[in-house]
Amino acid sequence: MWGIEVIFKGRNLIRLLEGLGAALEISLISVLISIPIGIILGVLMAGKNPVIKAVLRIYLDFIRIMPQLVLLFLVFFGTTKVWGWDLSGEVSSVIVFSMWGAAEMSDLVRGALKAIPKHQYESAQSLGFTPLQTKAYIIIPQCVRRLIPLSINLITRMIKTTSLVLMIGVVEVLKVAQQIIEANRMTSPNAAFGVYLFVFVLYFAACFILSLIARQLERKWS
């Protein structure tokens, strides 16, 4: 019916799930790299050094204004041509998504730091906290609460963005779907409907669960 039966033929289901796994793996690695870099950049952005801030601002704005697919092309086709090195699609994706994720994360961190009213620093100081203690016991715990739901949202965005890696030839769930549809062209001409619907559902399931968790935490901590 509508080509849905193709999904359950042979190893197709496992192959699709493996494809999703490849996409999730790229997002997971990128998130793990981008969160610490993003935190460092965000703290620098919230700081006072005007030169560092100006340089970072240009870098971050460029990354955030360019479509992620353009960034993928720049790294995958551009840097390989200019510097003559050899990058696989997977490595290019991790580089791009880490840079992009770090830029987004740094903006979240900067926002969270700026959102803490000045009187909290002053009150802490008047209570005899050293600057280090103020950060450790007062500022950071509040920032973390604010940041965790936002970071989970960033992960869902990362997963959605991972679908782009198809365009630079990485084999992920969409590529596997194309292969399955091609292979079953004769026996199930309608496979495109069922298989793409299934891919849609797979992405939805992955992102929806994370969105729900983020929303719960946001409600709990706001």
Next chain:
Amino acid sequence: MDTQVLQEYLPLFGEAALLTVGLGAAGIAVSIVIGLVCSLVQYYKVPVARRLVQIYIELSRNTPLLIQLFFIYYGLPKLGIKTDPTACGIAGLAFLGGSYMAETFRSGLEAVDRVHSESAFSLGLNRFQTFAYVILPQAVSTSIPPFVANVIFLLKETSVFSAVSLMDLMFTAKDLIGLYYNTTESLFLLVVFYLIILLPVSLLGTLLEKKVGVPDVGD
């Protein structure tokens, strides 16, 4: 970089940029309409329709545009719903953008204190007048910064249109790289044209935010 090549490619990229902007503008216009309808349904808590809007928003926000386009362009024709690439691109962008716009408008409407509509009612304004003269102007001013962010986001998302064989900037760049291997020139023009499209919108957003960013009218 070869200036000869740049000159040769410039018109090709110009044409592609027009397509990108045109499709983006059409898709954004439709998303604004979808967003307005959905946000009003949610704001006035219309029974049944509200649930449907909720489901639509979750489906649209939790899936990537590329997957939505593949489903519309390659999947739906198997059910007899055929679309040409242009219609598919606009439909996909509108499907994605509608939910983002809906969320923006809804939070704009909800940011207006209920006291305002109660006061308007007690002053003798009817439901429509209350909405048009009291709620809407305030909601618009709070919605502008996230609205501009949505516009930028949606324009960026058009970059995946090449997957349904629309000859946009991405398609042109990839095509030229594949044909002539002038990678540096093609990518340079690609970045320049995206900057030409996106920078003004981004700057306009910053300006508007400074100008109308008065969310606490009436406080």
